[in-house]
Structure formats: C-alpha cells, structure tokens
Amino acid sequence: MALFAPLSRRRLIGGVIAAAALAAAAAPARADGPQRVVVIGGSLTEIVYALGEEDRLIARDTTSVFPEAAAKLPDVGYIRQLSPEGVLSVGPDMIVALEGFGPPEAASVIQQAGIPVTVIPDGYDSQSILDKIRLTAKAFGREEAGEELAGKVGADLAAAEAAAAGIADKRRVLFLLSVQGGRLMASGGNTHAAGIIALAGGVNAMSGFDGYKEVSNEAVIEAAPDLILRMRGGRDPSSDAEVLAHPAIAATPAGKAGKVIGMDGLYILGFGPRTAQAARELGEALYGDVPAAGN
Incomplete structure (x- = not known):
C-alpha cells in the first residue's frame, strides 16, 4: 500500500x-x-x-x-x-x-x-526592514507608497540607531526562548532577538554561537545578563517568577534584581514597521533608570 x-x-x-x-x-x-x-x-x-x-x-x-x-x-x-x-x-x-x-x-x-x-528576503537589521517594505509594495504595484512608508520607517529606525550608539555603558540582555523543564533555550548571534537587542542599545549576553540553542547553567551565569528578555504569546507557558527562580538565572545580575521583561513575539522579532517602537520600549526597560545627559 x-x-x-x-x-x-x-x-x-x-x-x-x-x-x-x-x-x-x-x-x-x-x-x-x-x-x-x-x-x-x-x-x-x-x-x-x-x-x-x-x-x-x-x-x-x-x-x-x-x-x-x-x-x-x-x-x-x-x-x-x-x-x-x-x-x-x-x-x-x-x-x-x-x-x-x-x-x-x-x-x-x-x-x-x-x-x-x-x-x-528576511533579516534582522534596519536595511532588511526597508527592503521588505519596498519589495512588498512592488508585489502589490504600489512602489510609490512603498517609498513613502520606507522613508517614515527608515527615519524611526535611524533615530533608534542613533540613540543606541549614544549609550556608553551598554547593558547585557539574555533572550530566553524557553525555560520549560528547567532547560534554558537562548539566542546567540545572527538572530532576530540579537538584532532587536542591538537596536535597543544592549549587548547580546550570549556569544560564541549562532541561532537558538540550549545553554548550560554555567554559560548563563558566566554571561551575567542585566536583563532577561522573553517572548509573550509563545509556546513556553512559564511565568516570570518561574524564570527568576531558575538557579542559573537567580545567580545573574538580572535574577538578583528581578529584571525580566516579556514582549509580544511579532513585535520584537518580526522586524517590520513597528520595530523602532519595540526597540525604544526595550531600551526603556534597559536604561529607564539612567539619568538623561546633563542631569
């Protein structure tokens, strides 16, 4: 058969x-x-x-x-x-x-x-967003409207990049895709998570590998993140309290300070028209306690 x-x-x-x-x-x-x-x-x-x-x-x-x-x-x-x-x-x-x-x-x-x-084409930087806009507009026969939208979004992204570049003491962010079963799935380099962290003025706490993979408790402690970033609405139902209670997370600066933030997955990882806004919100979570220059 x-x-x-x-x-x-x-x-x-x-x-x-x-x-x-x-x-x-x-x-x-x-x-x-x-x-x-x-x-x-x-x-x-x-x-x-x-x-x-x-x-x-x-x-x-x-x-x-x-x-x-x-x-x-x-x-x-x-x-x-x-x-x-x-x-x-x-x-x-x-x-x-x-x-x-x-x-x-x-x-x-x-x-x-x-x-x-x-x-x-997909990507995780500002240029990839503008390319998406222009190519999607072309598919619909709306090139002029695409250029107008790309101009507006591009200006927002440039402002976000300028703000990130002006941060001298950058804080470390660990993006956790999952903590189910006590196993920590985190983002390395060349991911949308790493891209939004950079655009927000942060440093991806995990380095040495690309993509998403399970990481050891020792690696998380050594990464010493100042903030844990999570995706809301994903497949991991773990609460923030459960994340902070994880032995490896609890030993980090983020764990000790209770610094964990959840954001909508499409909002932070989609790299579309709202990405600059998402970067600003993440940046506020990272640096909202830092006095503005001149204060």
Whole structure:
C-alpha cells in the first residue's frame, strides 16, 4: 500500500492546484493587479496594512496577528509548517511569502502551482526592514507608497540607531526562548532577538554561537545578563517568577534584581514597521533608570 501513497498525494495536490487555478480565474480581473492575495509572514502582513492594501487579502498565516483585523482572516497555517492544500484551497491569484516559508516540499508545490509567488528576503537589521517594505509594495504595484512608508520607517529606525550608539555603558540582555523543564533555550548571534537587542542599545549576553540553542547553567551565569528578555504569546507557558527562580538565572545580575521583561513575539522579532517602537520600549526597560545627559 505504501507504494501508492505518494501517487495518491500527488493526485490530491494536483486536484487542489486545479481548483485553486479555477477559483483564481473566476475572480473578477482588475487593472490594478491581483485581488486574492495570501500573505505568509507576520511582518509582511503588517506592511500590507500599512500600505493600505488589506482589501486584497483573502488569507494569512498563523504569525499574522497584527493588526487585529488581520487575525480575522482565514488562517492557512504556521509559516514553517504549511500544507499546499491549505494555502491553495482559498483560490489565491498571488502569494506573498517571507523567505524560509515551508517546509521545503510544501514551498516547492506552492511555487509550482502556476500562481505568482513573491518571496521576500528576511533579516534582522534596519536595511532588511526597508527592503521588505519596498519589495512588498512592488508585489502589490504600489512602489510609490512603498517609498513613502520606507522613508517614515527608515527615519524611526535611524533615530533608534542613533540613540543606541549614544549609550556608553551598554547593558547585557539574555533572550530566553524557553525555560520549560528547567532547560534554558537562548539566542546567540545572527538572530532576530540579537538584532532587536542591538537596536535597543544592549549587548547580546550570549556569544560564541549562532541561532537558538540550549545553554548550560554555567554559560548563563558566566554571561551575567542585566536583563532577561522573553517572548509573550509563545509556546513556553512559564511565568516570570518561574524564570527568576531558575538557579542559573537567580545567580545573574538580572535574577538578583528581578529584571525580566516579556514582549509580544511579532513585535520584537518580526522586524517590520513597528520595530523602532519595540526597540525604544526595550531600551526603556534597559536604561529607564539612567539619568538623561546633563542631569
């Protein structure tokens, strides 16, 4: 029976692709481009709304929860665990997706469905945000509006970077992805967490590795963070009190001072139009007790 499973799946996906093509073809044609758009990636959805193009959206992925109106759209699944059937069954005439959507097999099927797919590069610095804005605007045929939005967001980001550059005694931040089961999953370099910490004027307390990985108690104590940063709304239900009670965290400056802050995951890690604001809030948590220059 196993020999027939791949063929059955191919037939199923083929049927979904054909249905999607028919639905897209049945949609009324408009001179200003595609009108049945699926957006995959929370930061891209924010950009679409900031451009005023939300009326074209028919569905979004699970990470697209801001603004609140976006969360009311049909959900086609988590960005990295999509099924081609789920994405294509809504009959899109264009898909705009953040780099890394998948899994790879699903991404390949979606991209071969005969529907225009625009893949937007991801990143964790100011330039990557501006690139996202411009490329998303181009996909919607709104280049001029994209330049205007990029100008406003770019000015906010430049101000945040200038503020961060003016901090002489930078404090150390440990981003904890999870503390479940007493195991500490933290961010190293080349991550969105490291990017927002830098933009807020902090120093990523973990170095020597890239990405997110489990770290030892000894490594956390040696990192000596001044602040613990957590993601609210993630899969880790641990409370701040539980984090502070962890033996390794309790031995750090952050633990001793009770300095832990939770922020919305998309807000701090999405790297979209609100990132400069998120950096300012994180910076306030880090340096709010520091007197302003001249005081």
